[in-house]
Amino acid sequence: MASTRAAFHETATLIPVAQHLERVLAEVRADAGVRVDRVESVRLADAAGRVLATSVAAVVPSPPFDNSAMDGFAVRWADAASATPEAPVALRVVADHAAGSADAHHARPLGPGEAARIMTGAPVPAGADTVVPVERTDGGQPTSATPVVQVFSMPDRGRHIRRAGEDLRVGDLLLEAGRLLGPRQVAAAATAGHGTLEVVRRPRVSVVATGSELTEPGEALHPGRIPDSNSLLLASLVRETGCEVVEVVRMPDDESLLLAWLDEREPADAVVFTGGVSVGAYDVVRRVLADLGTVDFVRVAMQPGSPQAFGRLADGTPVFGLPGNPVAVAVSFEVFVRPALLALQGRSDVQRRRLRATVETGWDSPAGRLQVMPVAFVEPGEGAGVDGDAVRPATRGGTGSHLSGGLAAASGFAIVPEHVSRVEAGDVVEVLVTP
């Protein structure tokens, strides 16, 4: 038994990070939309933060009708083309069109020498081809008989009218399936005539932290025990990825408890374990899940977070087994679980945008492994940080994967390629910036 473990350590091949991720994504993408009914309809007010399930095209044009871009007067351009401050042109004000009024739709077309007072957003009456901003007129002084406006100068013909459909025509593709909806996308869907959107049901995810040393945070620590930060970390990360957390479980290293939980657990679209995936005598997750025959325990060429498990539970639910050290959990989630949970939602973009930053304080990196280093930005300051982005390791002890306190200072992860064994001050690194 012990020699088997030792042999495993010595002979196990390190799988490249990209290869393991590809495998995970392929499995999860095969599930997306197959195993569960994934789509639900939500009102726009509830759509921000959801992933669009069905592409959205405009069903009304935007703007829906020609309307004024200014407060002023709708006119026939030719009537006042000659206007100057010295020789203004007088037009009869025959109508007054406010935004939201249907009057302009029903009014007779403007005749020669006529103008309509018009407010921003109000429909442009038939016959008018230009809007004169109020600043170019006397504002339309009333006279004894009919109101008249003196036009002092004219804009170009056609100016200050927003044309129906110039923003969106009916049928224009507005939003593609698989994209995350934010405030602007929801607003645009409203403009395009929608009141509801089809979104992906939030995947249900269970989180299980194993380890007999784990104690409820804030409770007194008995000898040998530590606070369980991992289940909090994972539950928060899962929610931040747009999923619903259906169970957060903490259990000691006890096979019978794990087996019982597997029998009784809530239905979920994915399960994430932390702890117990390595080769120790008490690594119950490894022993129980490996027996299923459908979960692989591998070593990935990554630091921290080399031991990784991925596969399916008996009912086909995708399952992740992450290491138990907090920094390794954070890194493993970022590199493997987050992209998978996004892919499960049909997200087209499963990777974060990276930026480049200059290293302030160097560190060592293990050759042959992709290093994922929690980093803090150096004094970003308000509004600063464009050219001056600099990072340093966030954990006091460098890459020590147990340094969870240092995680608090991290604003992202520097990605150090496999061939690098030393990152020097002044080097430029790629950084995944996390919110």
Next chain:
Amino acid sequence: MASTRAAFHETATLIPVAQHLERVLAEVRADAGVRVDRVESVRLADAAGRVLATSVAAVVPSPPFDNSAMDGFAVRWADAASATPEAPVALRVVADHAAGSADAHHARPLGPGEAARIMTGAPVPAGADTVVPVERTDGGQPTSATPVVQVFSMPDRGRHIRRAGEDLRVGDLLLEAGRLLGPRQVAAAATAGHGTLEVVRRPRVSVVATGSELTEPGEALHPGRIPDSNSLLLASLVRETGCEVVEVVRMPDDESLLLAWLDEREPADAVVFTGGVSVGAYDVVRRVLADLGTVDFVRVAMQPGSPQAFGRLADGTPVFGLPGNPVAVAVSFEVFVRPALLALQGRSDVQRRRLRATVETGWDSPAGRLQVMPVAFVEPGEGAGVDGDAVRPATRGGTGSHLSGGLAAASGFAIVPEHVSRVEAGDVVEVLVTP
């Protein structure tokens, strides 16, 4: 009346963006923590996404005790310093320490020639000064009498032990008041011994969209009407900023309705209006709020979003009046309201990080105004976009502030300085990247 309006347009000074923002932030910061009881205690499981009200120091060390970083054997280094694969050193295995066990705390110190089997995270027994990883041993074969482990090689003295407090000592400052809590910060607070955190109560914000043309999204559009996208946009943006939306109101341009709402509204920490702040005859927000004498209507040197109102309602509640065009709303929120709502929460970082991007397709910018242009990234692709970040205007028509459809494609805002009148392809611009 009309000439007054015209005069306003012609003579109004354009206030620099930074100056208006400074004024807004100063007012709001004066409120933070004064007008309302702001602090509440939440369990760690509910703390992600909240703003920390009180700085947090470690109340337990991390790790709380010396523990093993590897699965292996705790030994007295000197006992096996000579070990080689050819001449292994045999040690008696006198104990077996699992993570979570208190045994090591109570066991007698290791004596000469003794070892303790130890799992990752388990306390290191007294007397031991080094952990030998299992890979450097035979794994500890049982013998007839007492179990023995053959050590093939030794690490440096002291290796593979995580020392108590090497991550965090009691009293170490972990998290500063005013920072947004994410999953990693919550996990670190658990590690540091906390079960709850003091966070800032979510500010309560009311959103009011005015305009007789506004219709509930998804409902049939009568002539002259448009869907109300702004109240959805603002409510989503307010929530994304960590605030609670207490009311979302849509009302026609009718002074009596606005006055009635002001009388009956829900208590709020801030109110955001959109529409009706310009100089049109139907700009009821301007007419009603200007009469209060505590709300200023100004023109800011910004495009879009020049007309801005800010001040206080009768009871002192800060109030924003934004223009009514969707792109101007989005930009005004980003530049003025979002920083203010973050400052109201005591956030230390009220500005987004900026990145630099290359312009793919140029556009015009008004000289003398800071332009805030909604931009889309050009084919970022998975994992790409470090050197190759390129942006183009997101709205088909450029800066037209009514082009809400184009907002859907925006991933951020390019900031074009006041002195620039043309952005050319190939230019580098600063971009505020929004989630």
